[in-house]
Amino acid sequence: xxxxxxxxxxxxxxxxxxxxxxxxxxxxxxxxxxxxxxxxxxxxxxxxxxxxxxxxxxxxxxxxxxxxxxxxxxxxxxxxxxxxxxxxxxxxxxxxxxxxxxxxxxxxxxxxxxxxxxxxxxxxxxxxxxxxxxxxxxxxxxxxxxxxxxxxxxxxxxxxxxxxxxxxxxxxxxxxxxxxxxxxxxxxxxxxxxxxxxxxxxxxxxxxxxxxxxxxxxxxxxxxxxxxxxxxxxxxxxxxxxxxxxxxxxxxxxxxxxxxxxxxxxxxxxxxxxxxxxxxxxxxxxxxxxxxxxxxxxxxxxxxxxxxxxxxxxxxxxxxxxxxxxxxxxxxxxxxxxxx
Amino acid sequence: xxxxxxxxxxxxxxxxxxxxxxxxxxxxxxxxxxxxxxxxxxxxxxxxxxxxxxxxxxxxxxxxxxxxxxxxxxxxxxxxxxxxxxxxxxxxxxxxxxxxxxxxxxxxxxxxxxxxxxxxxxxxxxxxxxxxxxxxxxxxxxxxxxxxxxxxxxxxxxxxxxxxxxxxxxxxxxxxxxxxxxxxxxxxxxxxxxxxxxxxxxxxxxxxxxxxxxxxxxxxxxxxxxxxxxxxxxxxxxxxxx
Numbered sequence: 303x304x305x306x307x308x309x310x311x312x313x314x315x316x317x318x319x320x321x322x323x324x325x326x327x328x329x330x331x332x333x334x335x336x337x338x339x340x341x342x343x344x345x346x347x348x349x350x351x352x353x354x355x356x357x358x359x360x361x362x363x364x365x366x367x368x369x370x371x372x373x374x375x376x377x378x379x380x381x382x383x384x385x386x387x388x389x390x391x392x393x394x395x396x397x398x399x400x401x402x403x404x405x406x407x408x409x410x411x412x413x414x415x416x417x418x419x420x421x422x423x424x425x426x427x428x429x430x431x432x433x434x435x436x437x438x439x440x441x442x443x444x445x446x447x448x449x450x451x452x453x454x455x456x457x458x459x460x461x462x463x464x465x466x467x468x469x470x471x472x473x474x475x476x477x478x479x480x481x482x483x484x485x486x487x488x489x490x491x492x493x494x495x496x497x498x499x500x501x502x503x504x505x506x507x508x509x510x511x512x513x514x515x516x517x518x519x520x521x522x523x524x525x526x527x528x529x530x531x532x533x534x535x536x537x538x539x540x541x542x543x544x545x546x547x548x549x550x551x552x553x554x555x556x557x558x559x560x561x562x563x564x565x566x567x568x569x570x571x572x573x574x575x576x577x578x579x580x581x582x583x584x585x586x587x588x589x590x591x592x593x594x595x596x597x598x599x600x601x602x603x604x605x606x607x608x609x610x611x612x613x614x615x616x617x618x619x620x621x622x623x624x625x626x627x628x629x630x631x632x633x634x635x636x637x638x639x640x641x642x
Numbered sequence: 643x644x645x646x647x648x649x650x651x652x653x654x655x656x657x658x659x660x661x662x663x664x665x666x667x668x669x670x671x672x673x674x675x676x677x678x679x680x681x682x683x684x685x686x687x688x689x690x691x692x693x694x695x696x697x698x699x700x701x702x703x704x705x706x707x708x709x710x711x712x713x714x715x716x717x718x719x720x721x722x723x724x725x726x727x728x729x730x731x732x733x734x735x736x737x738x739x740x741x742x743x744x745x746x747x748x749x750x751x752x753x754x755x756x757x758x759x760x761x762x763x764x765x766x767x768x769x770x771x772x773x774x775x776x777x778x779x780x781x782x783x784x785x786x787x788x789x790x791x792x793x794x795x796x797x798x799x800x801x802x803x804x805x806x807x808x809x810x811x812x813x814x815x816x817x818x819x820x821x822x823x824x825x826x827x828x829x830x831x832x833x834x835x836x837x838x839x840x841x842x843x844x845x846x847x848x849x850x851x852x853x854x855x856x857x858x859x860x861x862x863x864x865x866x867x868x869x870x871x872x873x874x875x876x877x878x879x880x881x882x883x884x
Contacts, residue, residue: 388728392883413730420728424721428653440645441729483725 341366341491341519342387346396349382349543356382358543359396364521364536369513371534372523375636379543380523381421384495387521388418400491414443417489417518419497423480427469431460434468435482442487450486458482458512474505481509485516494522498529507532527628537628541636554631562623564596564604569617576614582606592619646731646739647746650713654747659712663705664751670701671755689766690773691758695780695852699820699845702748702784702791707812709747710795711805713740714875719803733879737872741796748788752781775854783851786864790844791816793871800878819867820844 342364349357357379364370374380385391387398389409398405403412426434435454439447455464458478463471468479477497484492497513498506506526510533513520524530530537530551537554539547547554574586577596582603587595596607604623611618654660671694674681681693717723726736759777766772791812798812799805820843826832827840840846844867847860 385724390724390728390882410730410732413728416728418728420721420724422721424725426653426722427720428656429649433652437645437649438729441726441731443730487730 339366340364341368342398342400342521344383344387344396344398347383347386347393347398348395349379349386349391350394355543357386357393357540360540360543360545362538362545362548364519366519367517368536369520369522369534371530371537372521372540373525373527373530373537373632374523374540375525378540378636380540381495383540384418384421384493384521384523387412388416388493389413414487415490417484417487417492419480419484419492419494421495422499423477425468425476425479425483428467430465430467431455431471431479432464434479435486438483439486444487450488454482454486457485457515459508474501474508477501477505477509478512481512485518490519492516492518492520492522494520496523496525498524498526527632531628539632539635546635547631551628554628562598562600562603564598564607565593565620565622566596566607566618567591567593567620568611569619572614572616577607577610580606580610643731643735643739643742646726646736647743650740650743651746654709654743659708660747663709663747664754667698667701667705667751668754671697671758675758683762683765689762689771691755691762691777691780694755694758695784698752698784699787699848702788703813703816703820705751706744706748706788706791707795707798707809707816710740710744710792710799710812711809712799713744713796714800715803715805715808718800727879733876734872737796737875737879741792741868741872744792744796745789748792749785752784752788773854776852777854779854779856780852782856783848783860786851786861787820787844787848790819790864790867790871793868793875794819797871797875797878800875820848 340363342362344360344362347357347360347362348355360379360383372380372383382391386393387400387405389405389412392406400412401415403415405412426437429437432451432455435451436447439450444450455461458481460475460478460482463475468476471479477499481494481497484494492513494513498509501509506529510529513522513533522533534551536550537547538545569592571592572594574588574594577583577594578586582598582600583596583606584599585597587597589595596603598604598607604621608618608621610616674697675691675693676682679685683689683693686693714723717726727733759772763770763772794815795808795812798815799808801811802808823843824840824845826836827843827846829836832839844864847863850857850860
């Protein structure tokens with residue numbers, strides 16, 4: 303064997319050793335303590351800024367594929383929680399994981415699988431859309447950047463704007479660019495901080511459609527209630543850093559003990575006393591013009607009211623259950639006594 | 643790292659700052675070497691680039707901070723730092739990418755002065771009568787010095803959201819390390835303390851390399867100096883986690 307050959311042989315051995323060492327020491331192991339079907343888990347997550355408590359013992363578990371609305375008044379700790387989940391800042395106490403990776407120890411792994419749209423959607427205004435997305439793709443470790451950028455541009459409807467500078471775009475299009483950079487590395491989990499902030503109604507709907515179309519595990523913060531109703535399957539409400547509600551949207555009303563109401567309009571006046579004697583009816587309010595607002599014990603109340611109308615030969619012009627609005631629930635959960 | 647590097651270079655070249663820096667550097671060195679009476683090569687009567695190499699460190703004290711001032715303060719101000727840091731790239735890679743980009747820009751600004759070298763080479767009597775060793779040593783020293791300035795500039799930029807604060811503080815820090823530390827060595831009553839403080843100055847090592855003798859101690863000093871400030875920048879980065 304010549305000297306050169308020996309030299310190359312040694313280099314090869316070094317390379318193999320190096321890869322082995324990397325395997326052993328540098329690749330973090332996904333912890334299996336958590337069920338894999340759960341994408342985001344926080345356990346007693348806390349964050350203090352000095353004396354101020356931003357997030358206080360937050361316990362949340364988000365399943366794979368869920369689109370979760372993250373609600374709360376301004377300064378409730380939504381953004382802080384999101385920053386912790388993306389590994390931007392570490393928690394003061396407690397732990398969290400995304401797809402089984404710890405948010406402190408496996409920060410790099412987390413950043414690979416999370417697509418993050420920060421609050422206020424920061425972008426390089428002097429870059430061109432395509433250029434910026436290529437940059438984001440390269441940073442995200444996308445292998446075929448050009449192809450992927452094309453895909454993402456199609457997906458977010460940026461085709462006409464791709465040769466413009468980001469600074470020239472309107473707010474709606476900038477938001478799309480922000481979303482595009484968040485999804486460019488095909489992340490498993492999306493964390494979006496106010497993705498529809500400051501957009502016009504059409505743009506809001508487009509962004510929502512996009513989020514739904516992506517179908518990824520999504521945690522999105524907002525304070526627009528309709529948005530939650532339109533996009534999310536589940537709501538998490540926090541207030542002053544504390545978790546105040548965590549439930550599927552349909553069941554949210556039950557949490558605050560909201561009462562069921564039925565609005566009825568009859569063809570002619572009725573005897574209020576008679577209808578009050580029905581089992582499900584709790585209270586009847588006469589609103590004039592044969593319109594009544596009836597408080598019932600359950601959603602089944604509507605049935606017995608229509609039975610009652612049939613039995614008494616009453617014409618029913620309108621019968622609808624008055625939904626408790628999410629706004630109301632939100633208000634009830636987060637209103638404070640210490641008003642000014 | 644190279645993604646950041648490419649992006650930085652591109653943003654330098656698409657903004658005016660790169661051209662201004664190159665223009666000012668070449669203009670200043672050109673004026674002092676060839677035009678302004680009293681300091682030109684002709685007045686000196688020697689085929690050497692001493693004038694440029696004495697002047698360049700001072701010009702760079704102004705120019706390098708101008709290049710580095712926006713690298714992190716802008717990112718902080720517009721919140722794009724959060725975007726960068728939440729991408730799967732390590733912090734050191736981000737810093738090194740920006741560092742190398744600034745350094746490359748300074749080197750690109752210095753490169754055209756090779757024309758001066760050629761001119762003086764031809765002007766020598768006879769042509770080619772020039773201390774080539776000292777010249778290359780000086781270039782090497784100047785690049786190392788620019789590397790140190792860049793790391794200081796980057797560090798100052800990471801401390802603040804304000805470009806101007808970054809610019810002025812890094813200029814002051816560069817001046818301190820280049821000039822002020824050296825002055826301590828001349829204070830009699832400080833004696834050995836002053837001498838050792840002088841050793842910490844950039845100028846001491848710069849002049850040592852300029853002679854054309856590339857001493858490992860000097861090179862190590864420059865590299866260590868840069869590394870110190872790069873690592874400090876990383877610490878500033880991590881301070882958000884404290």
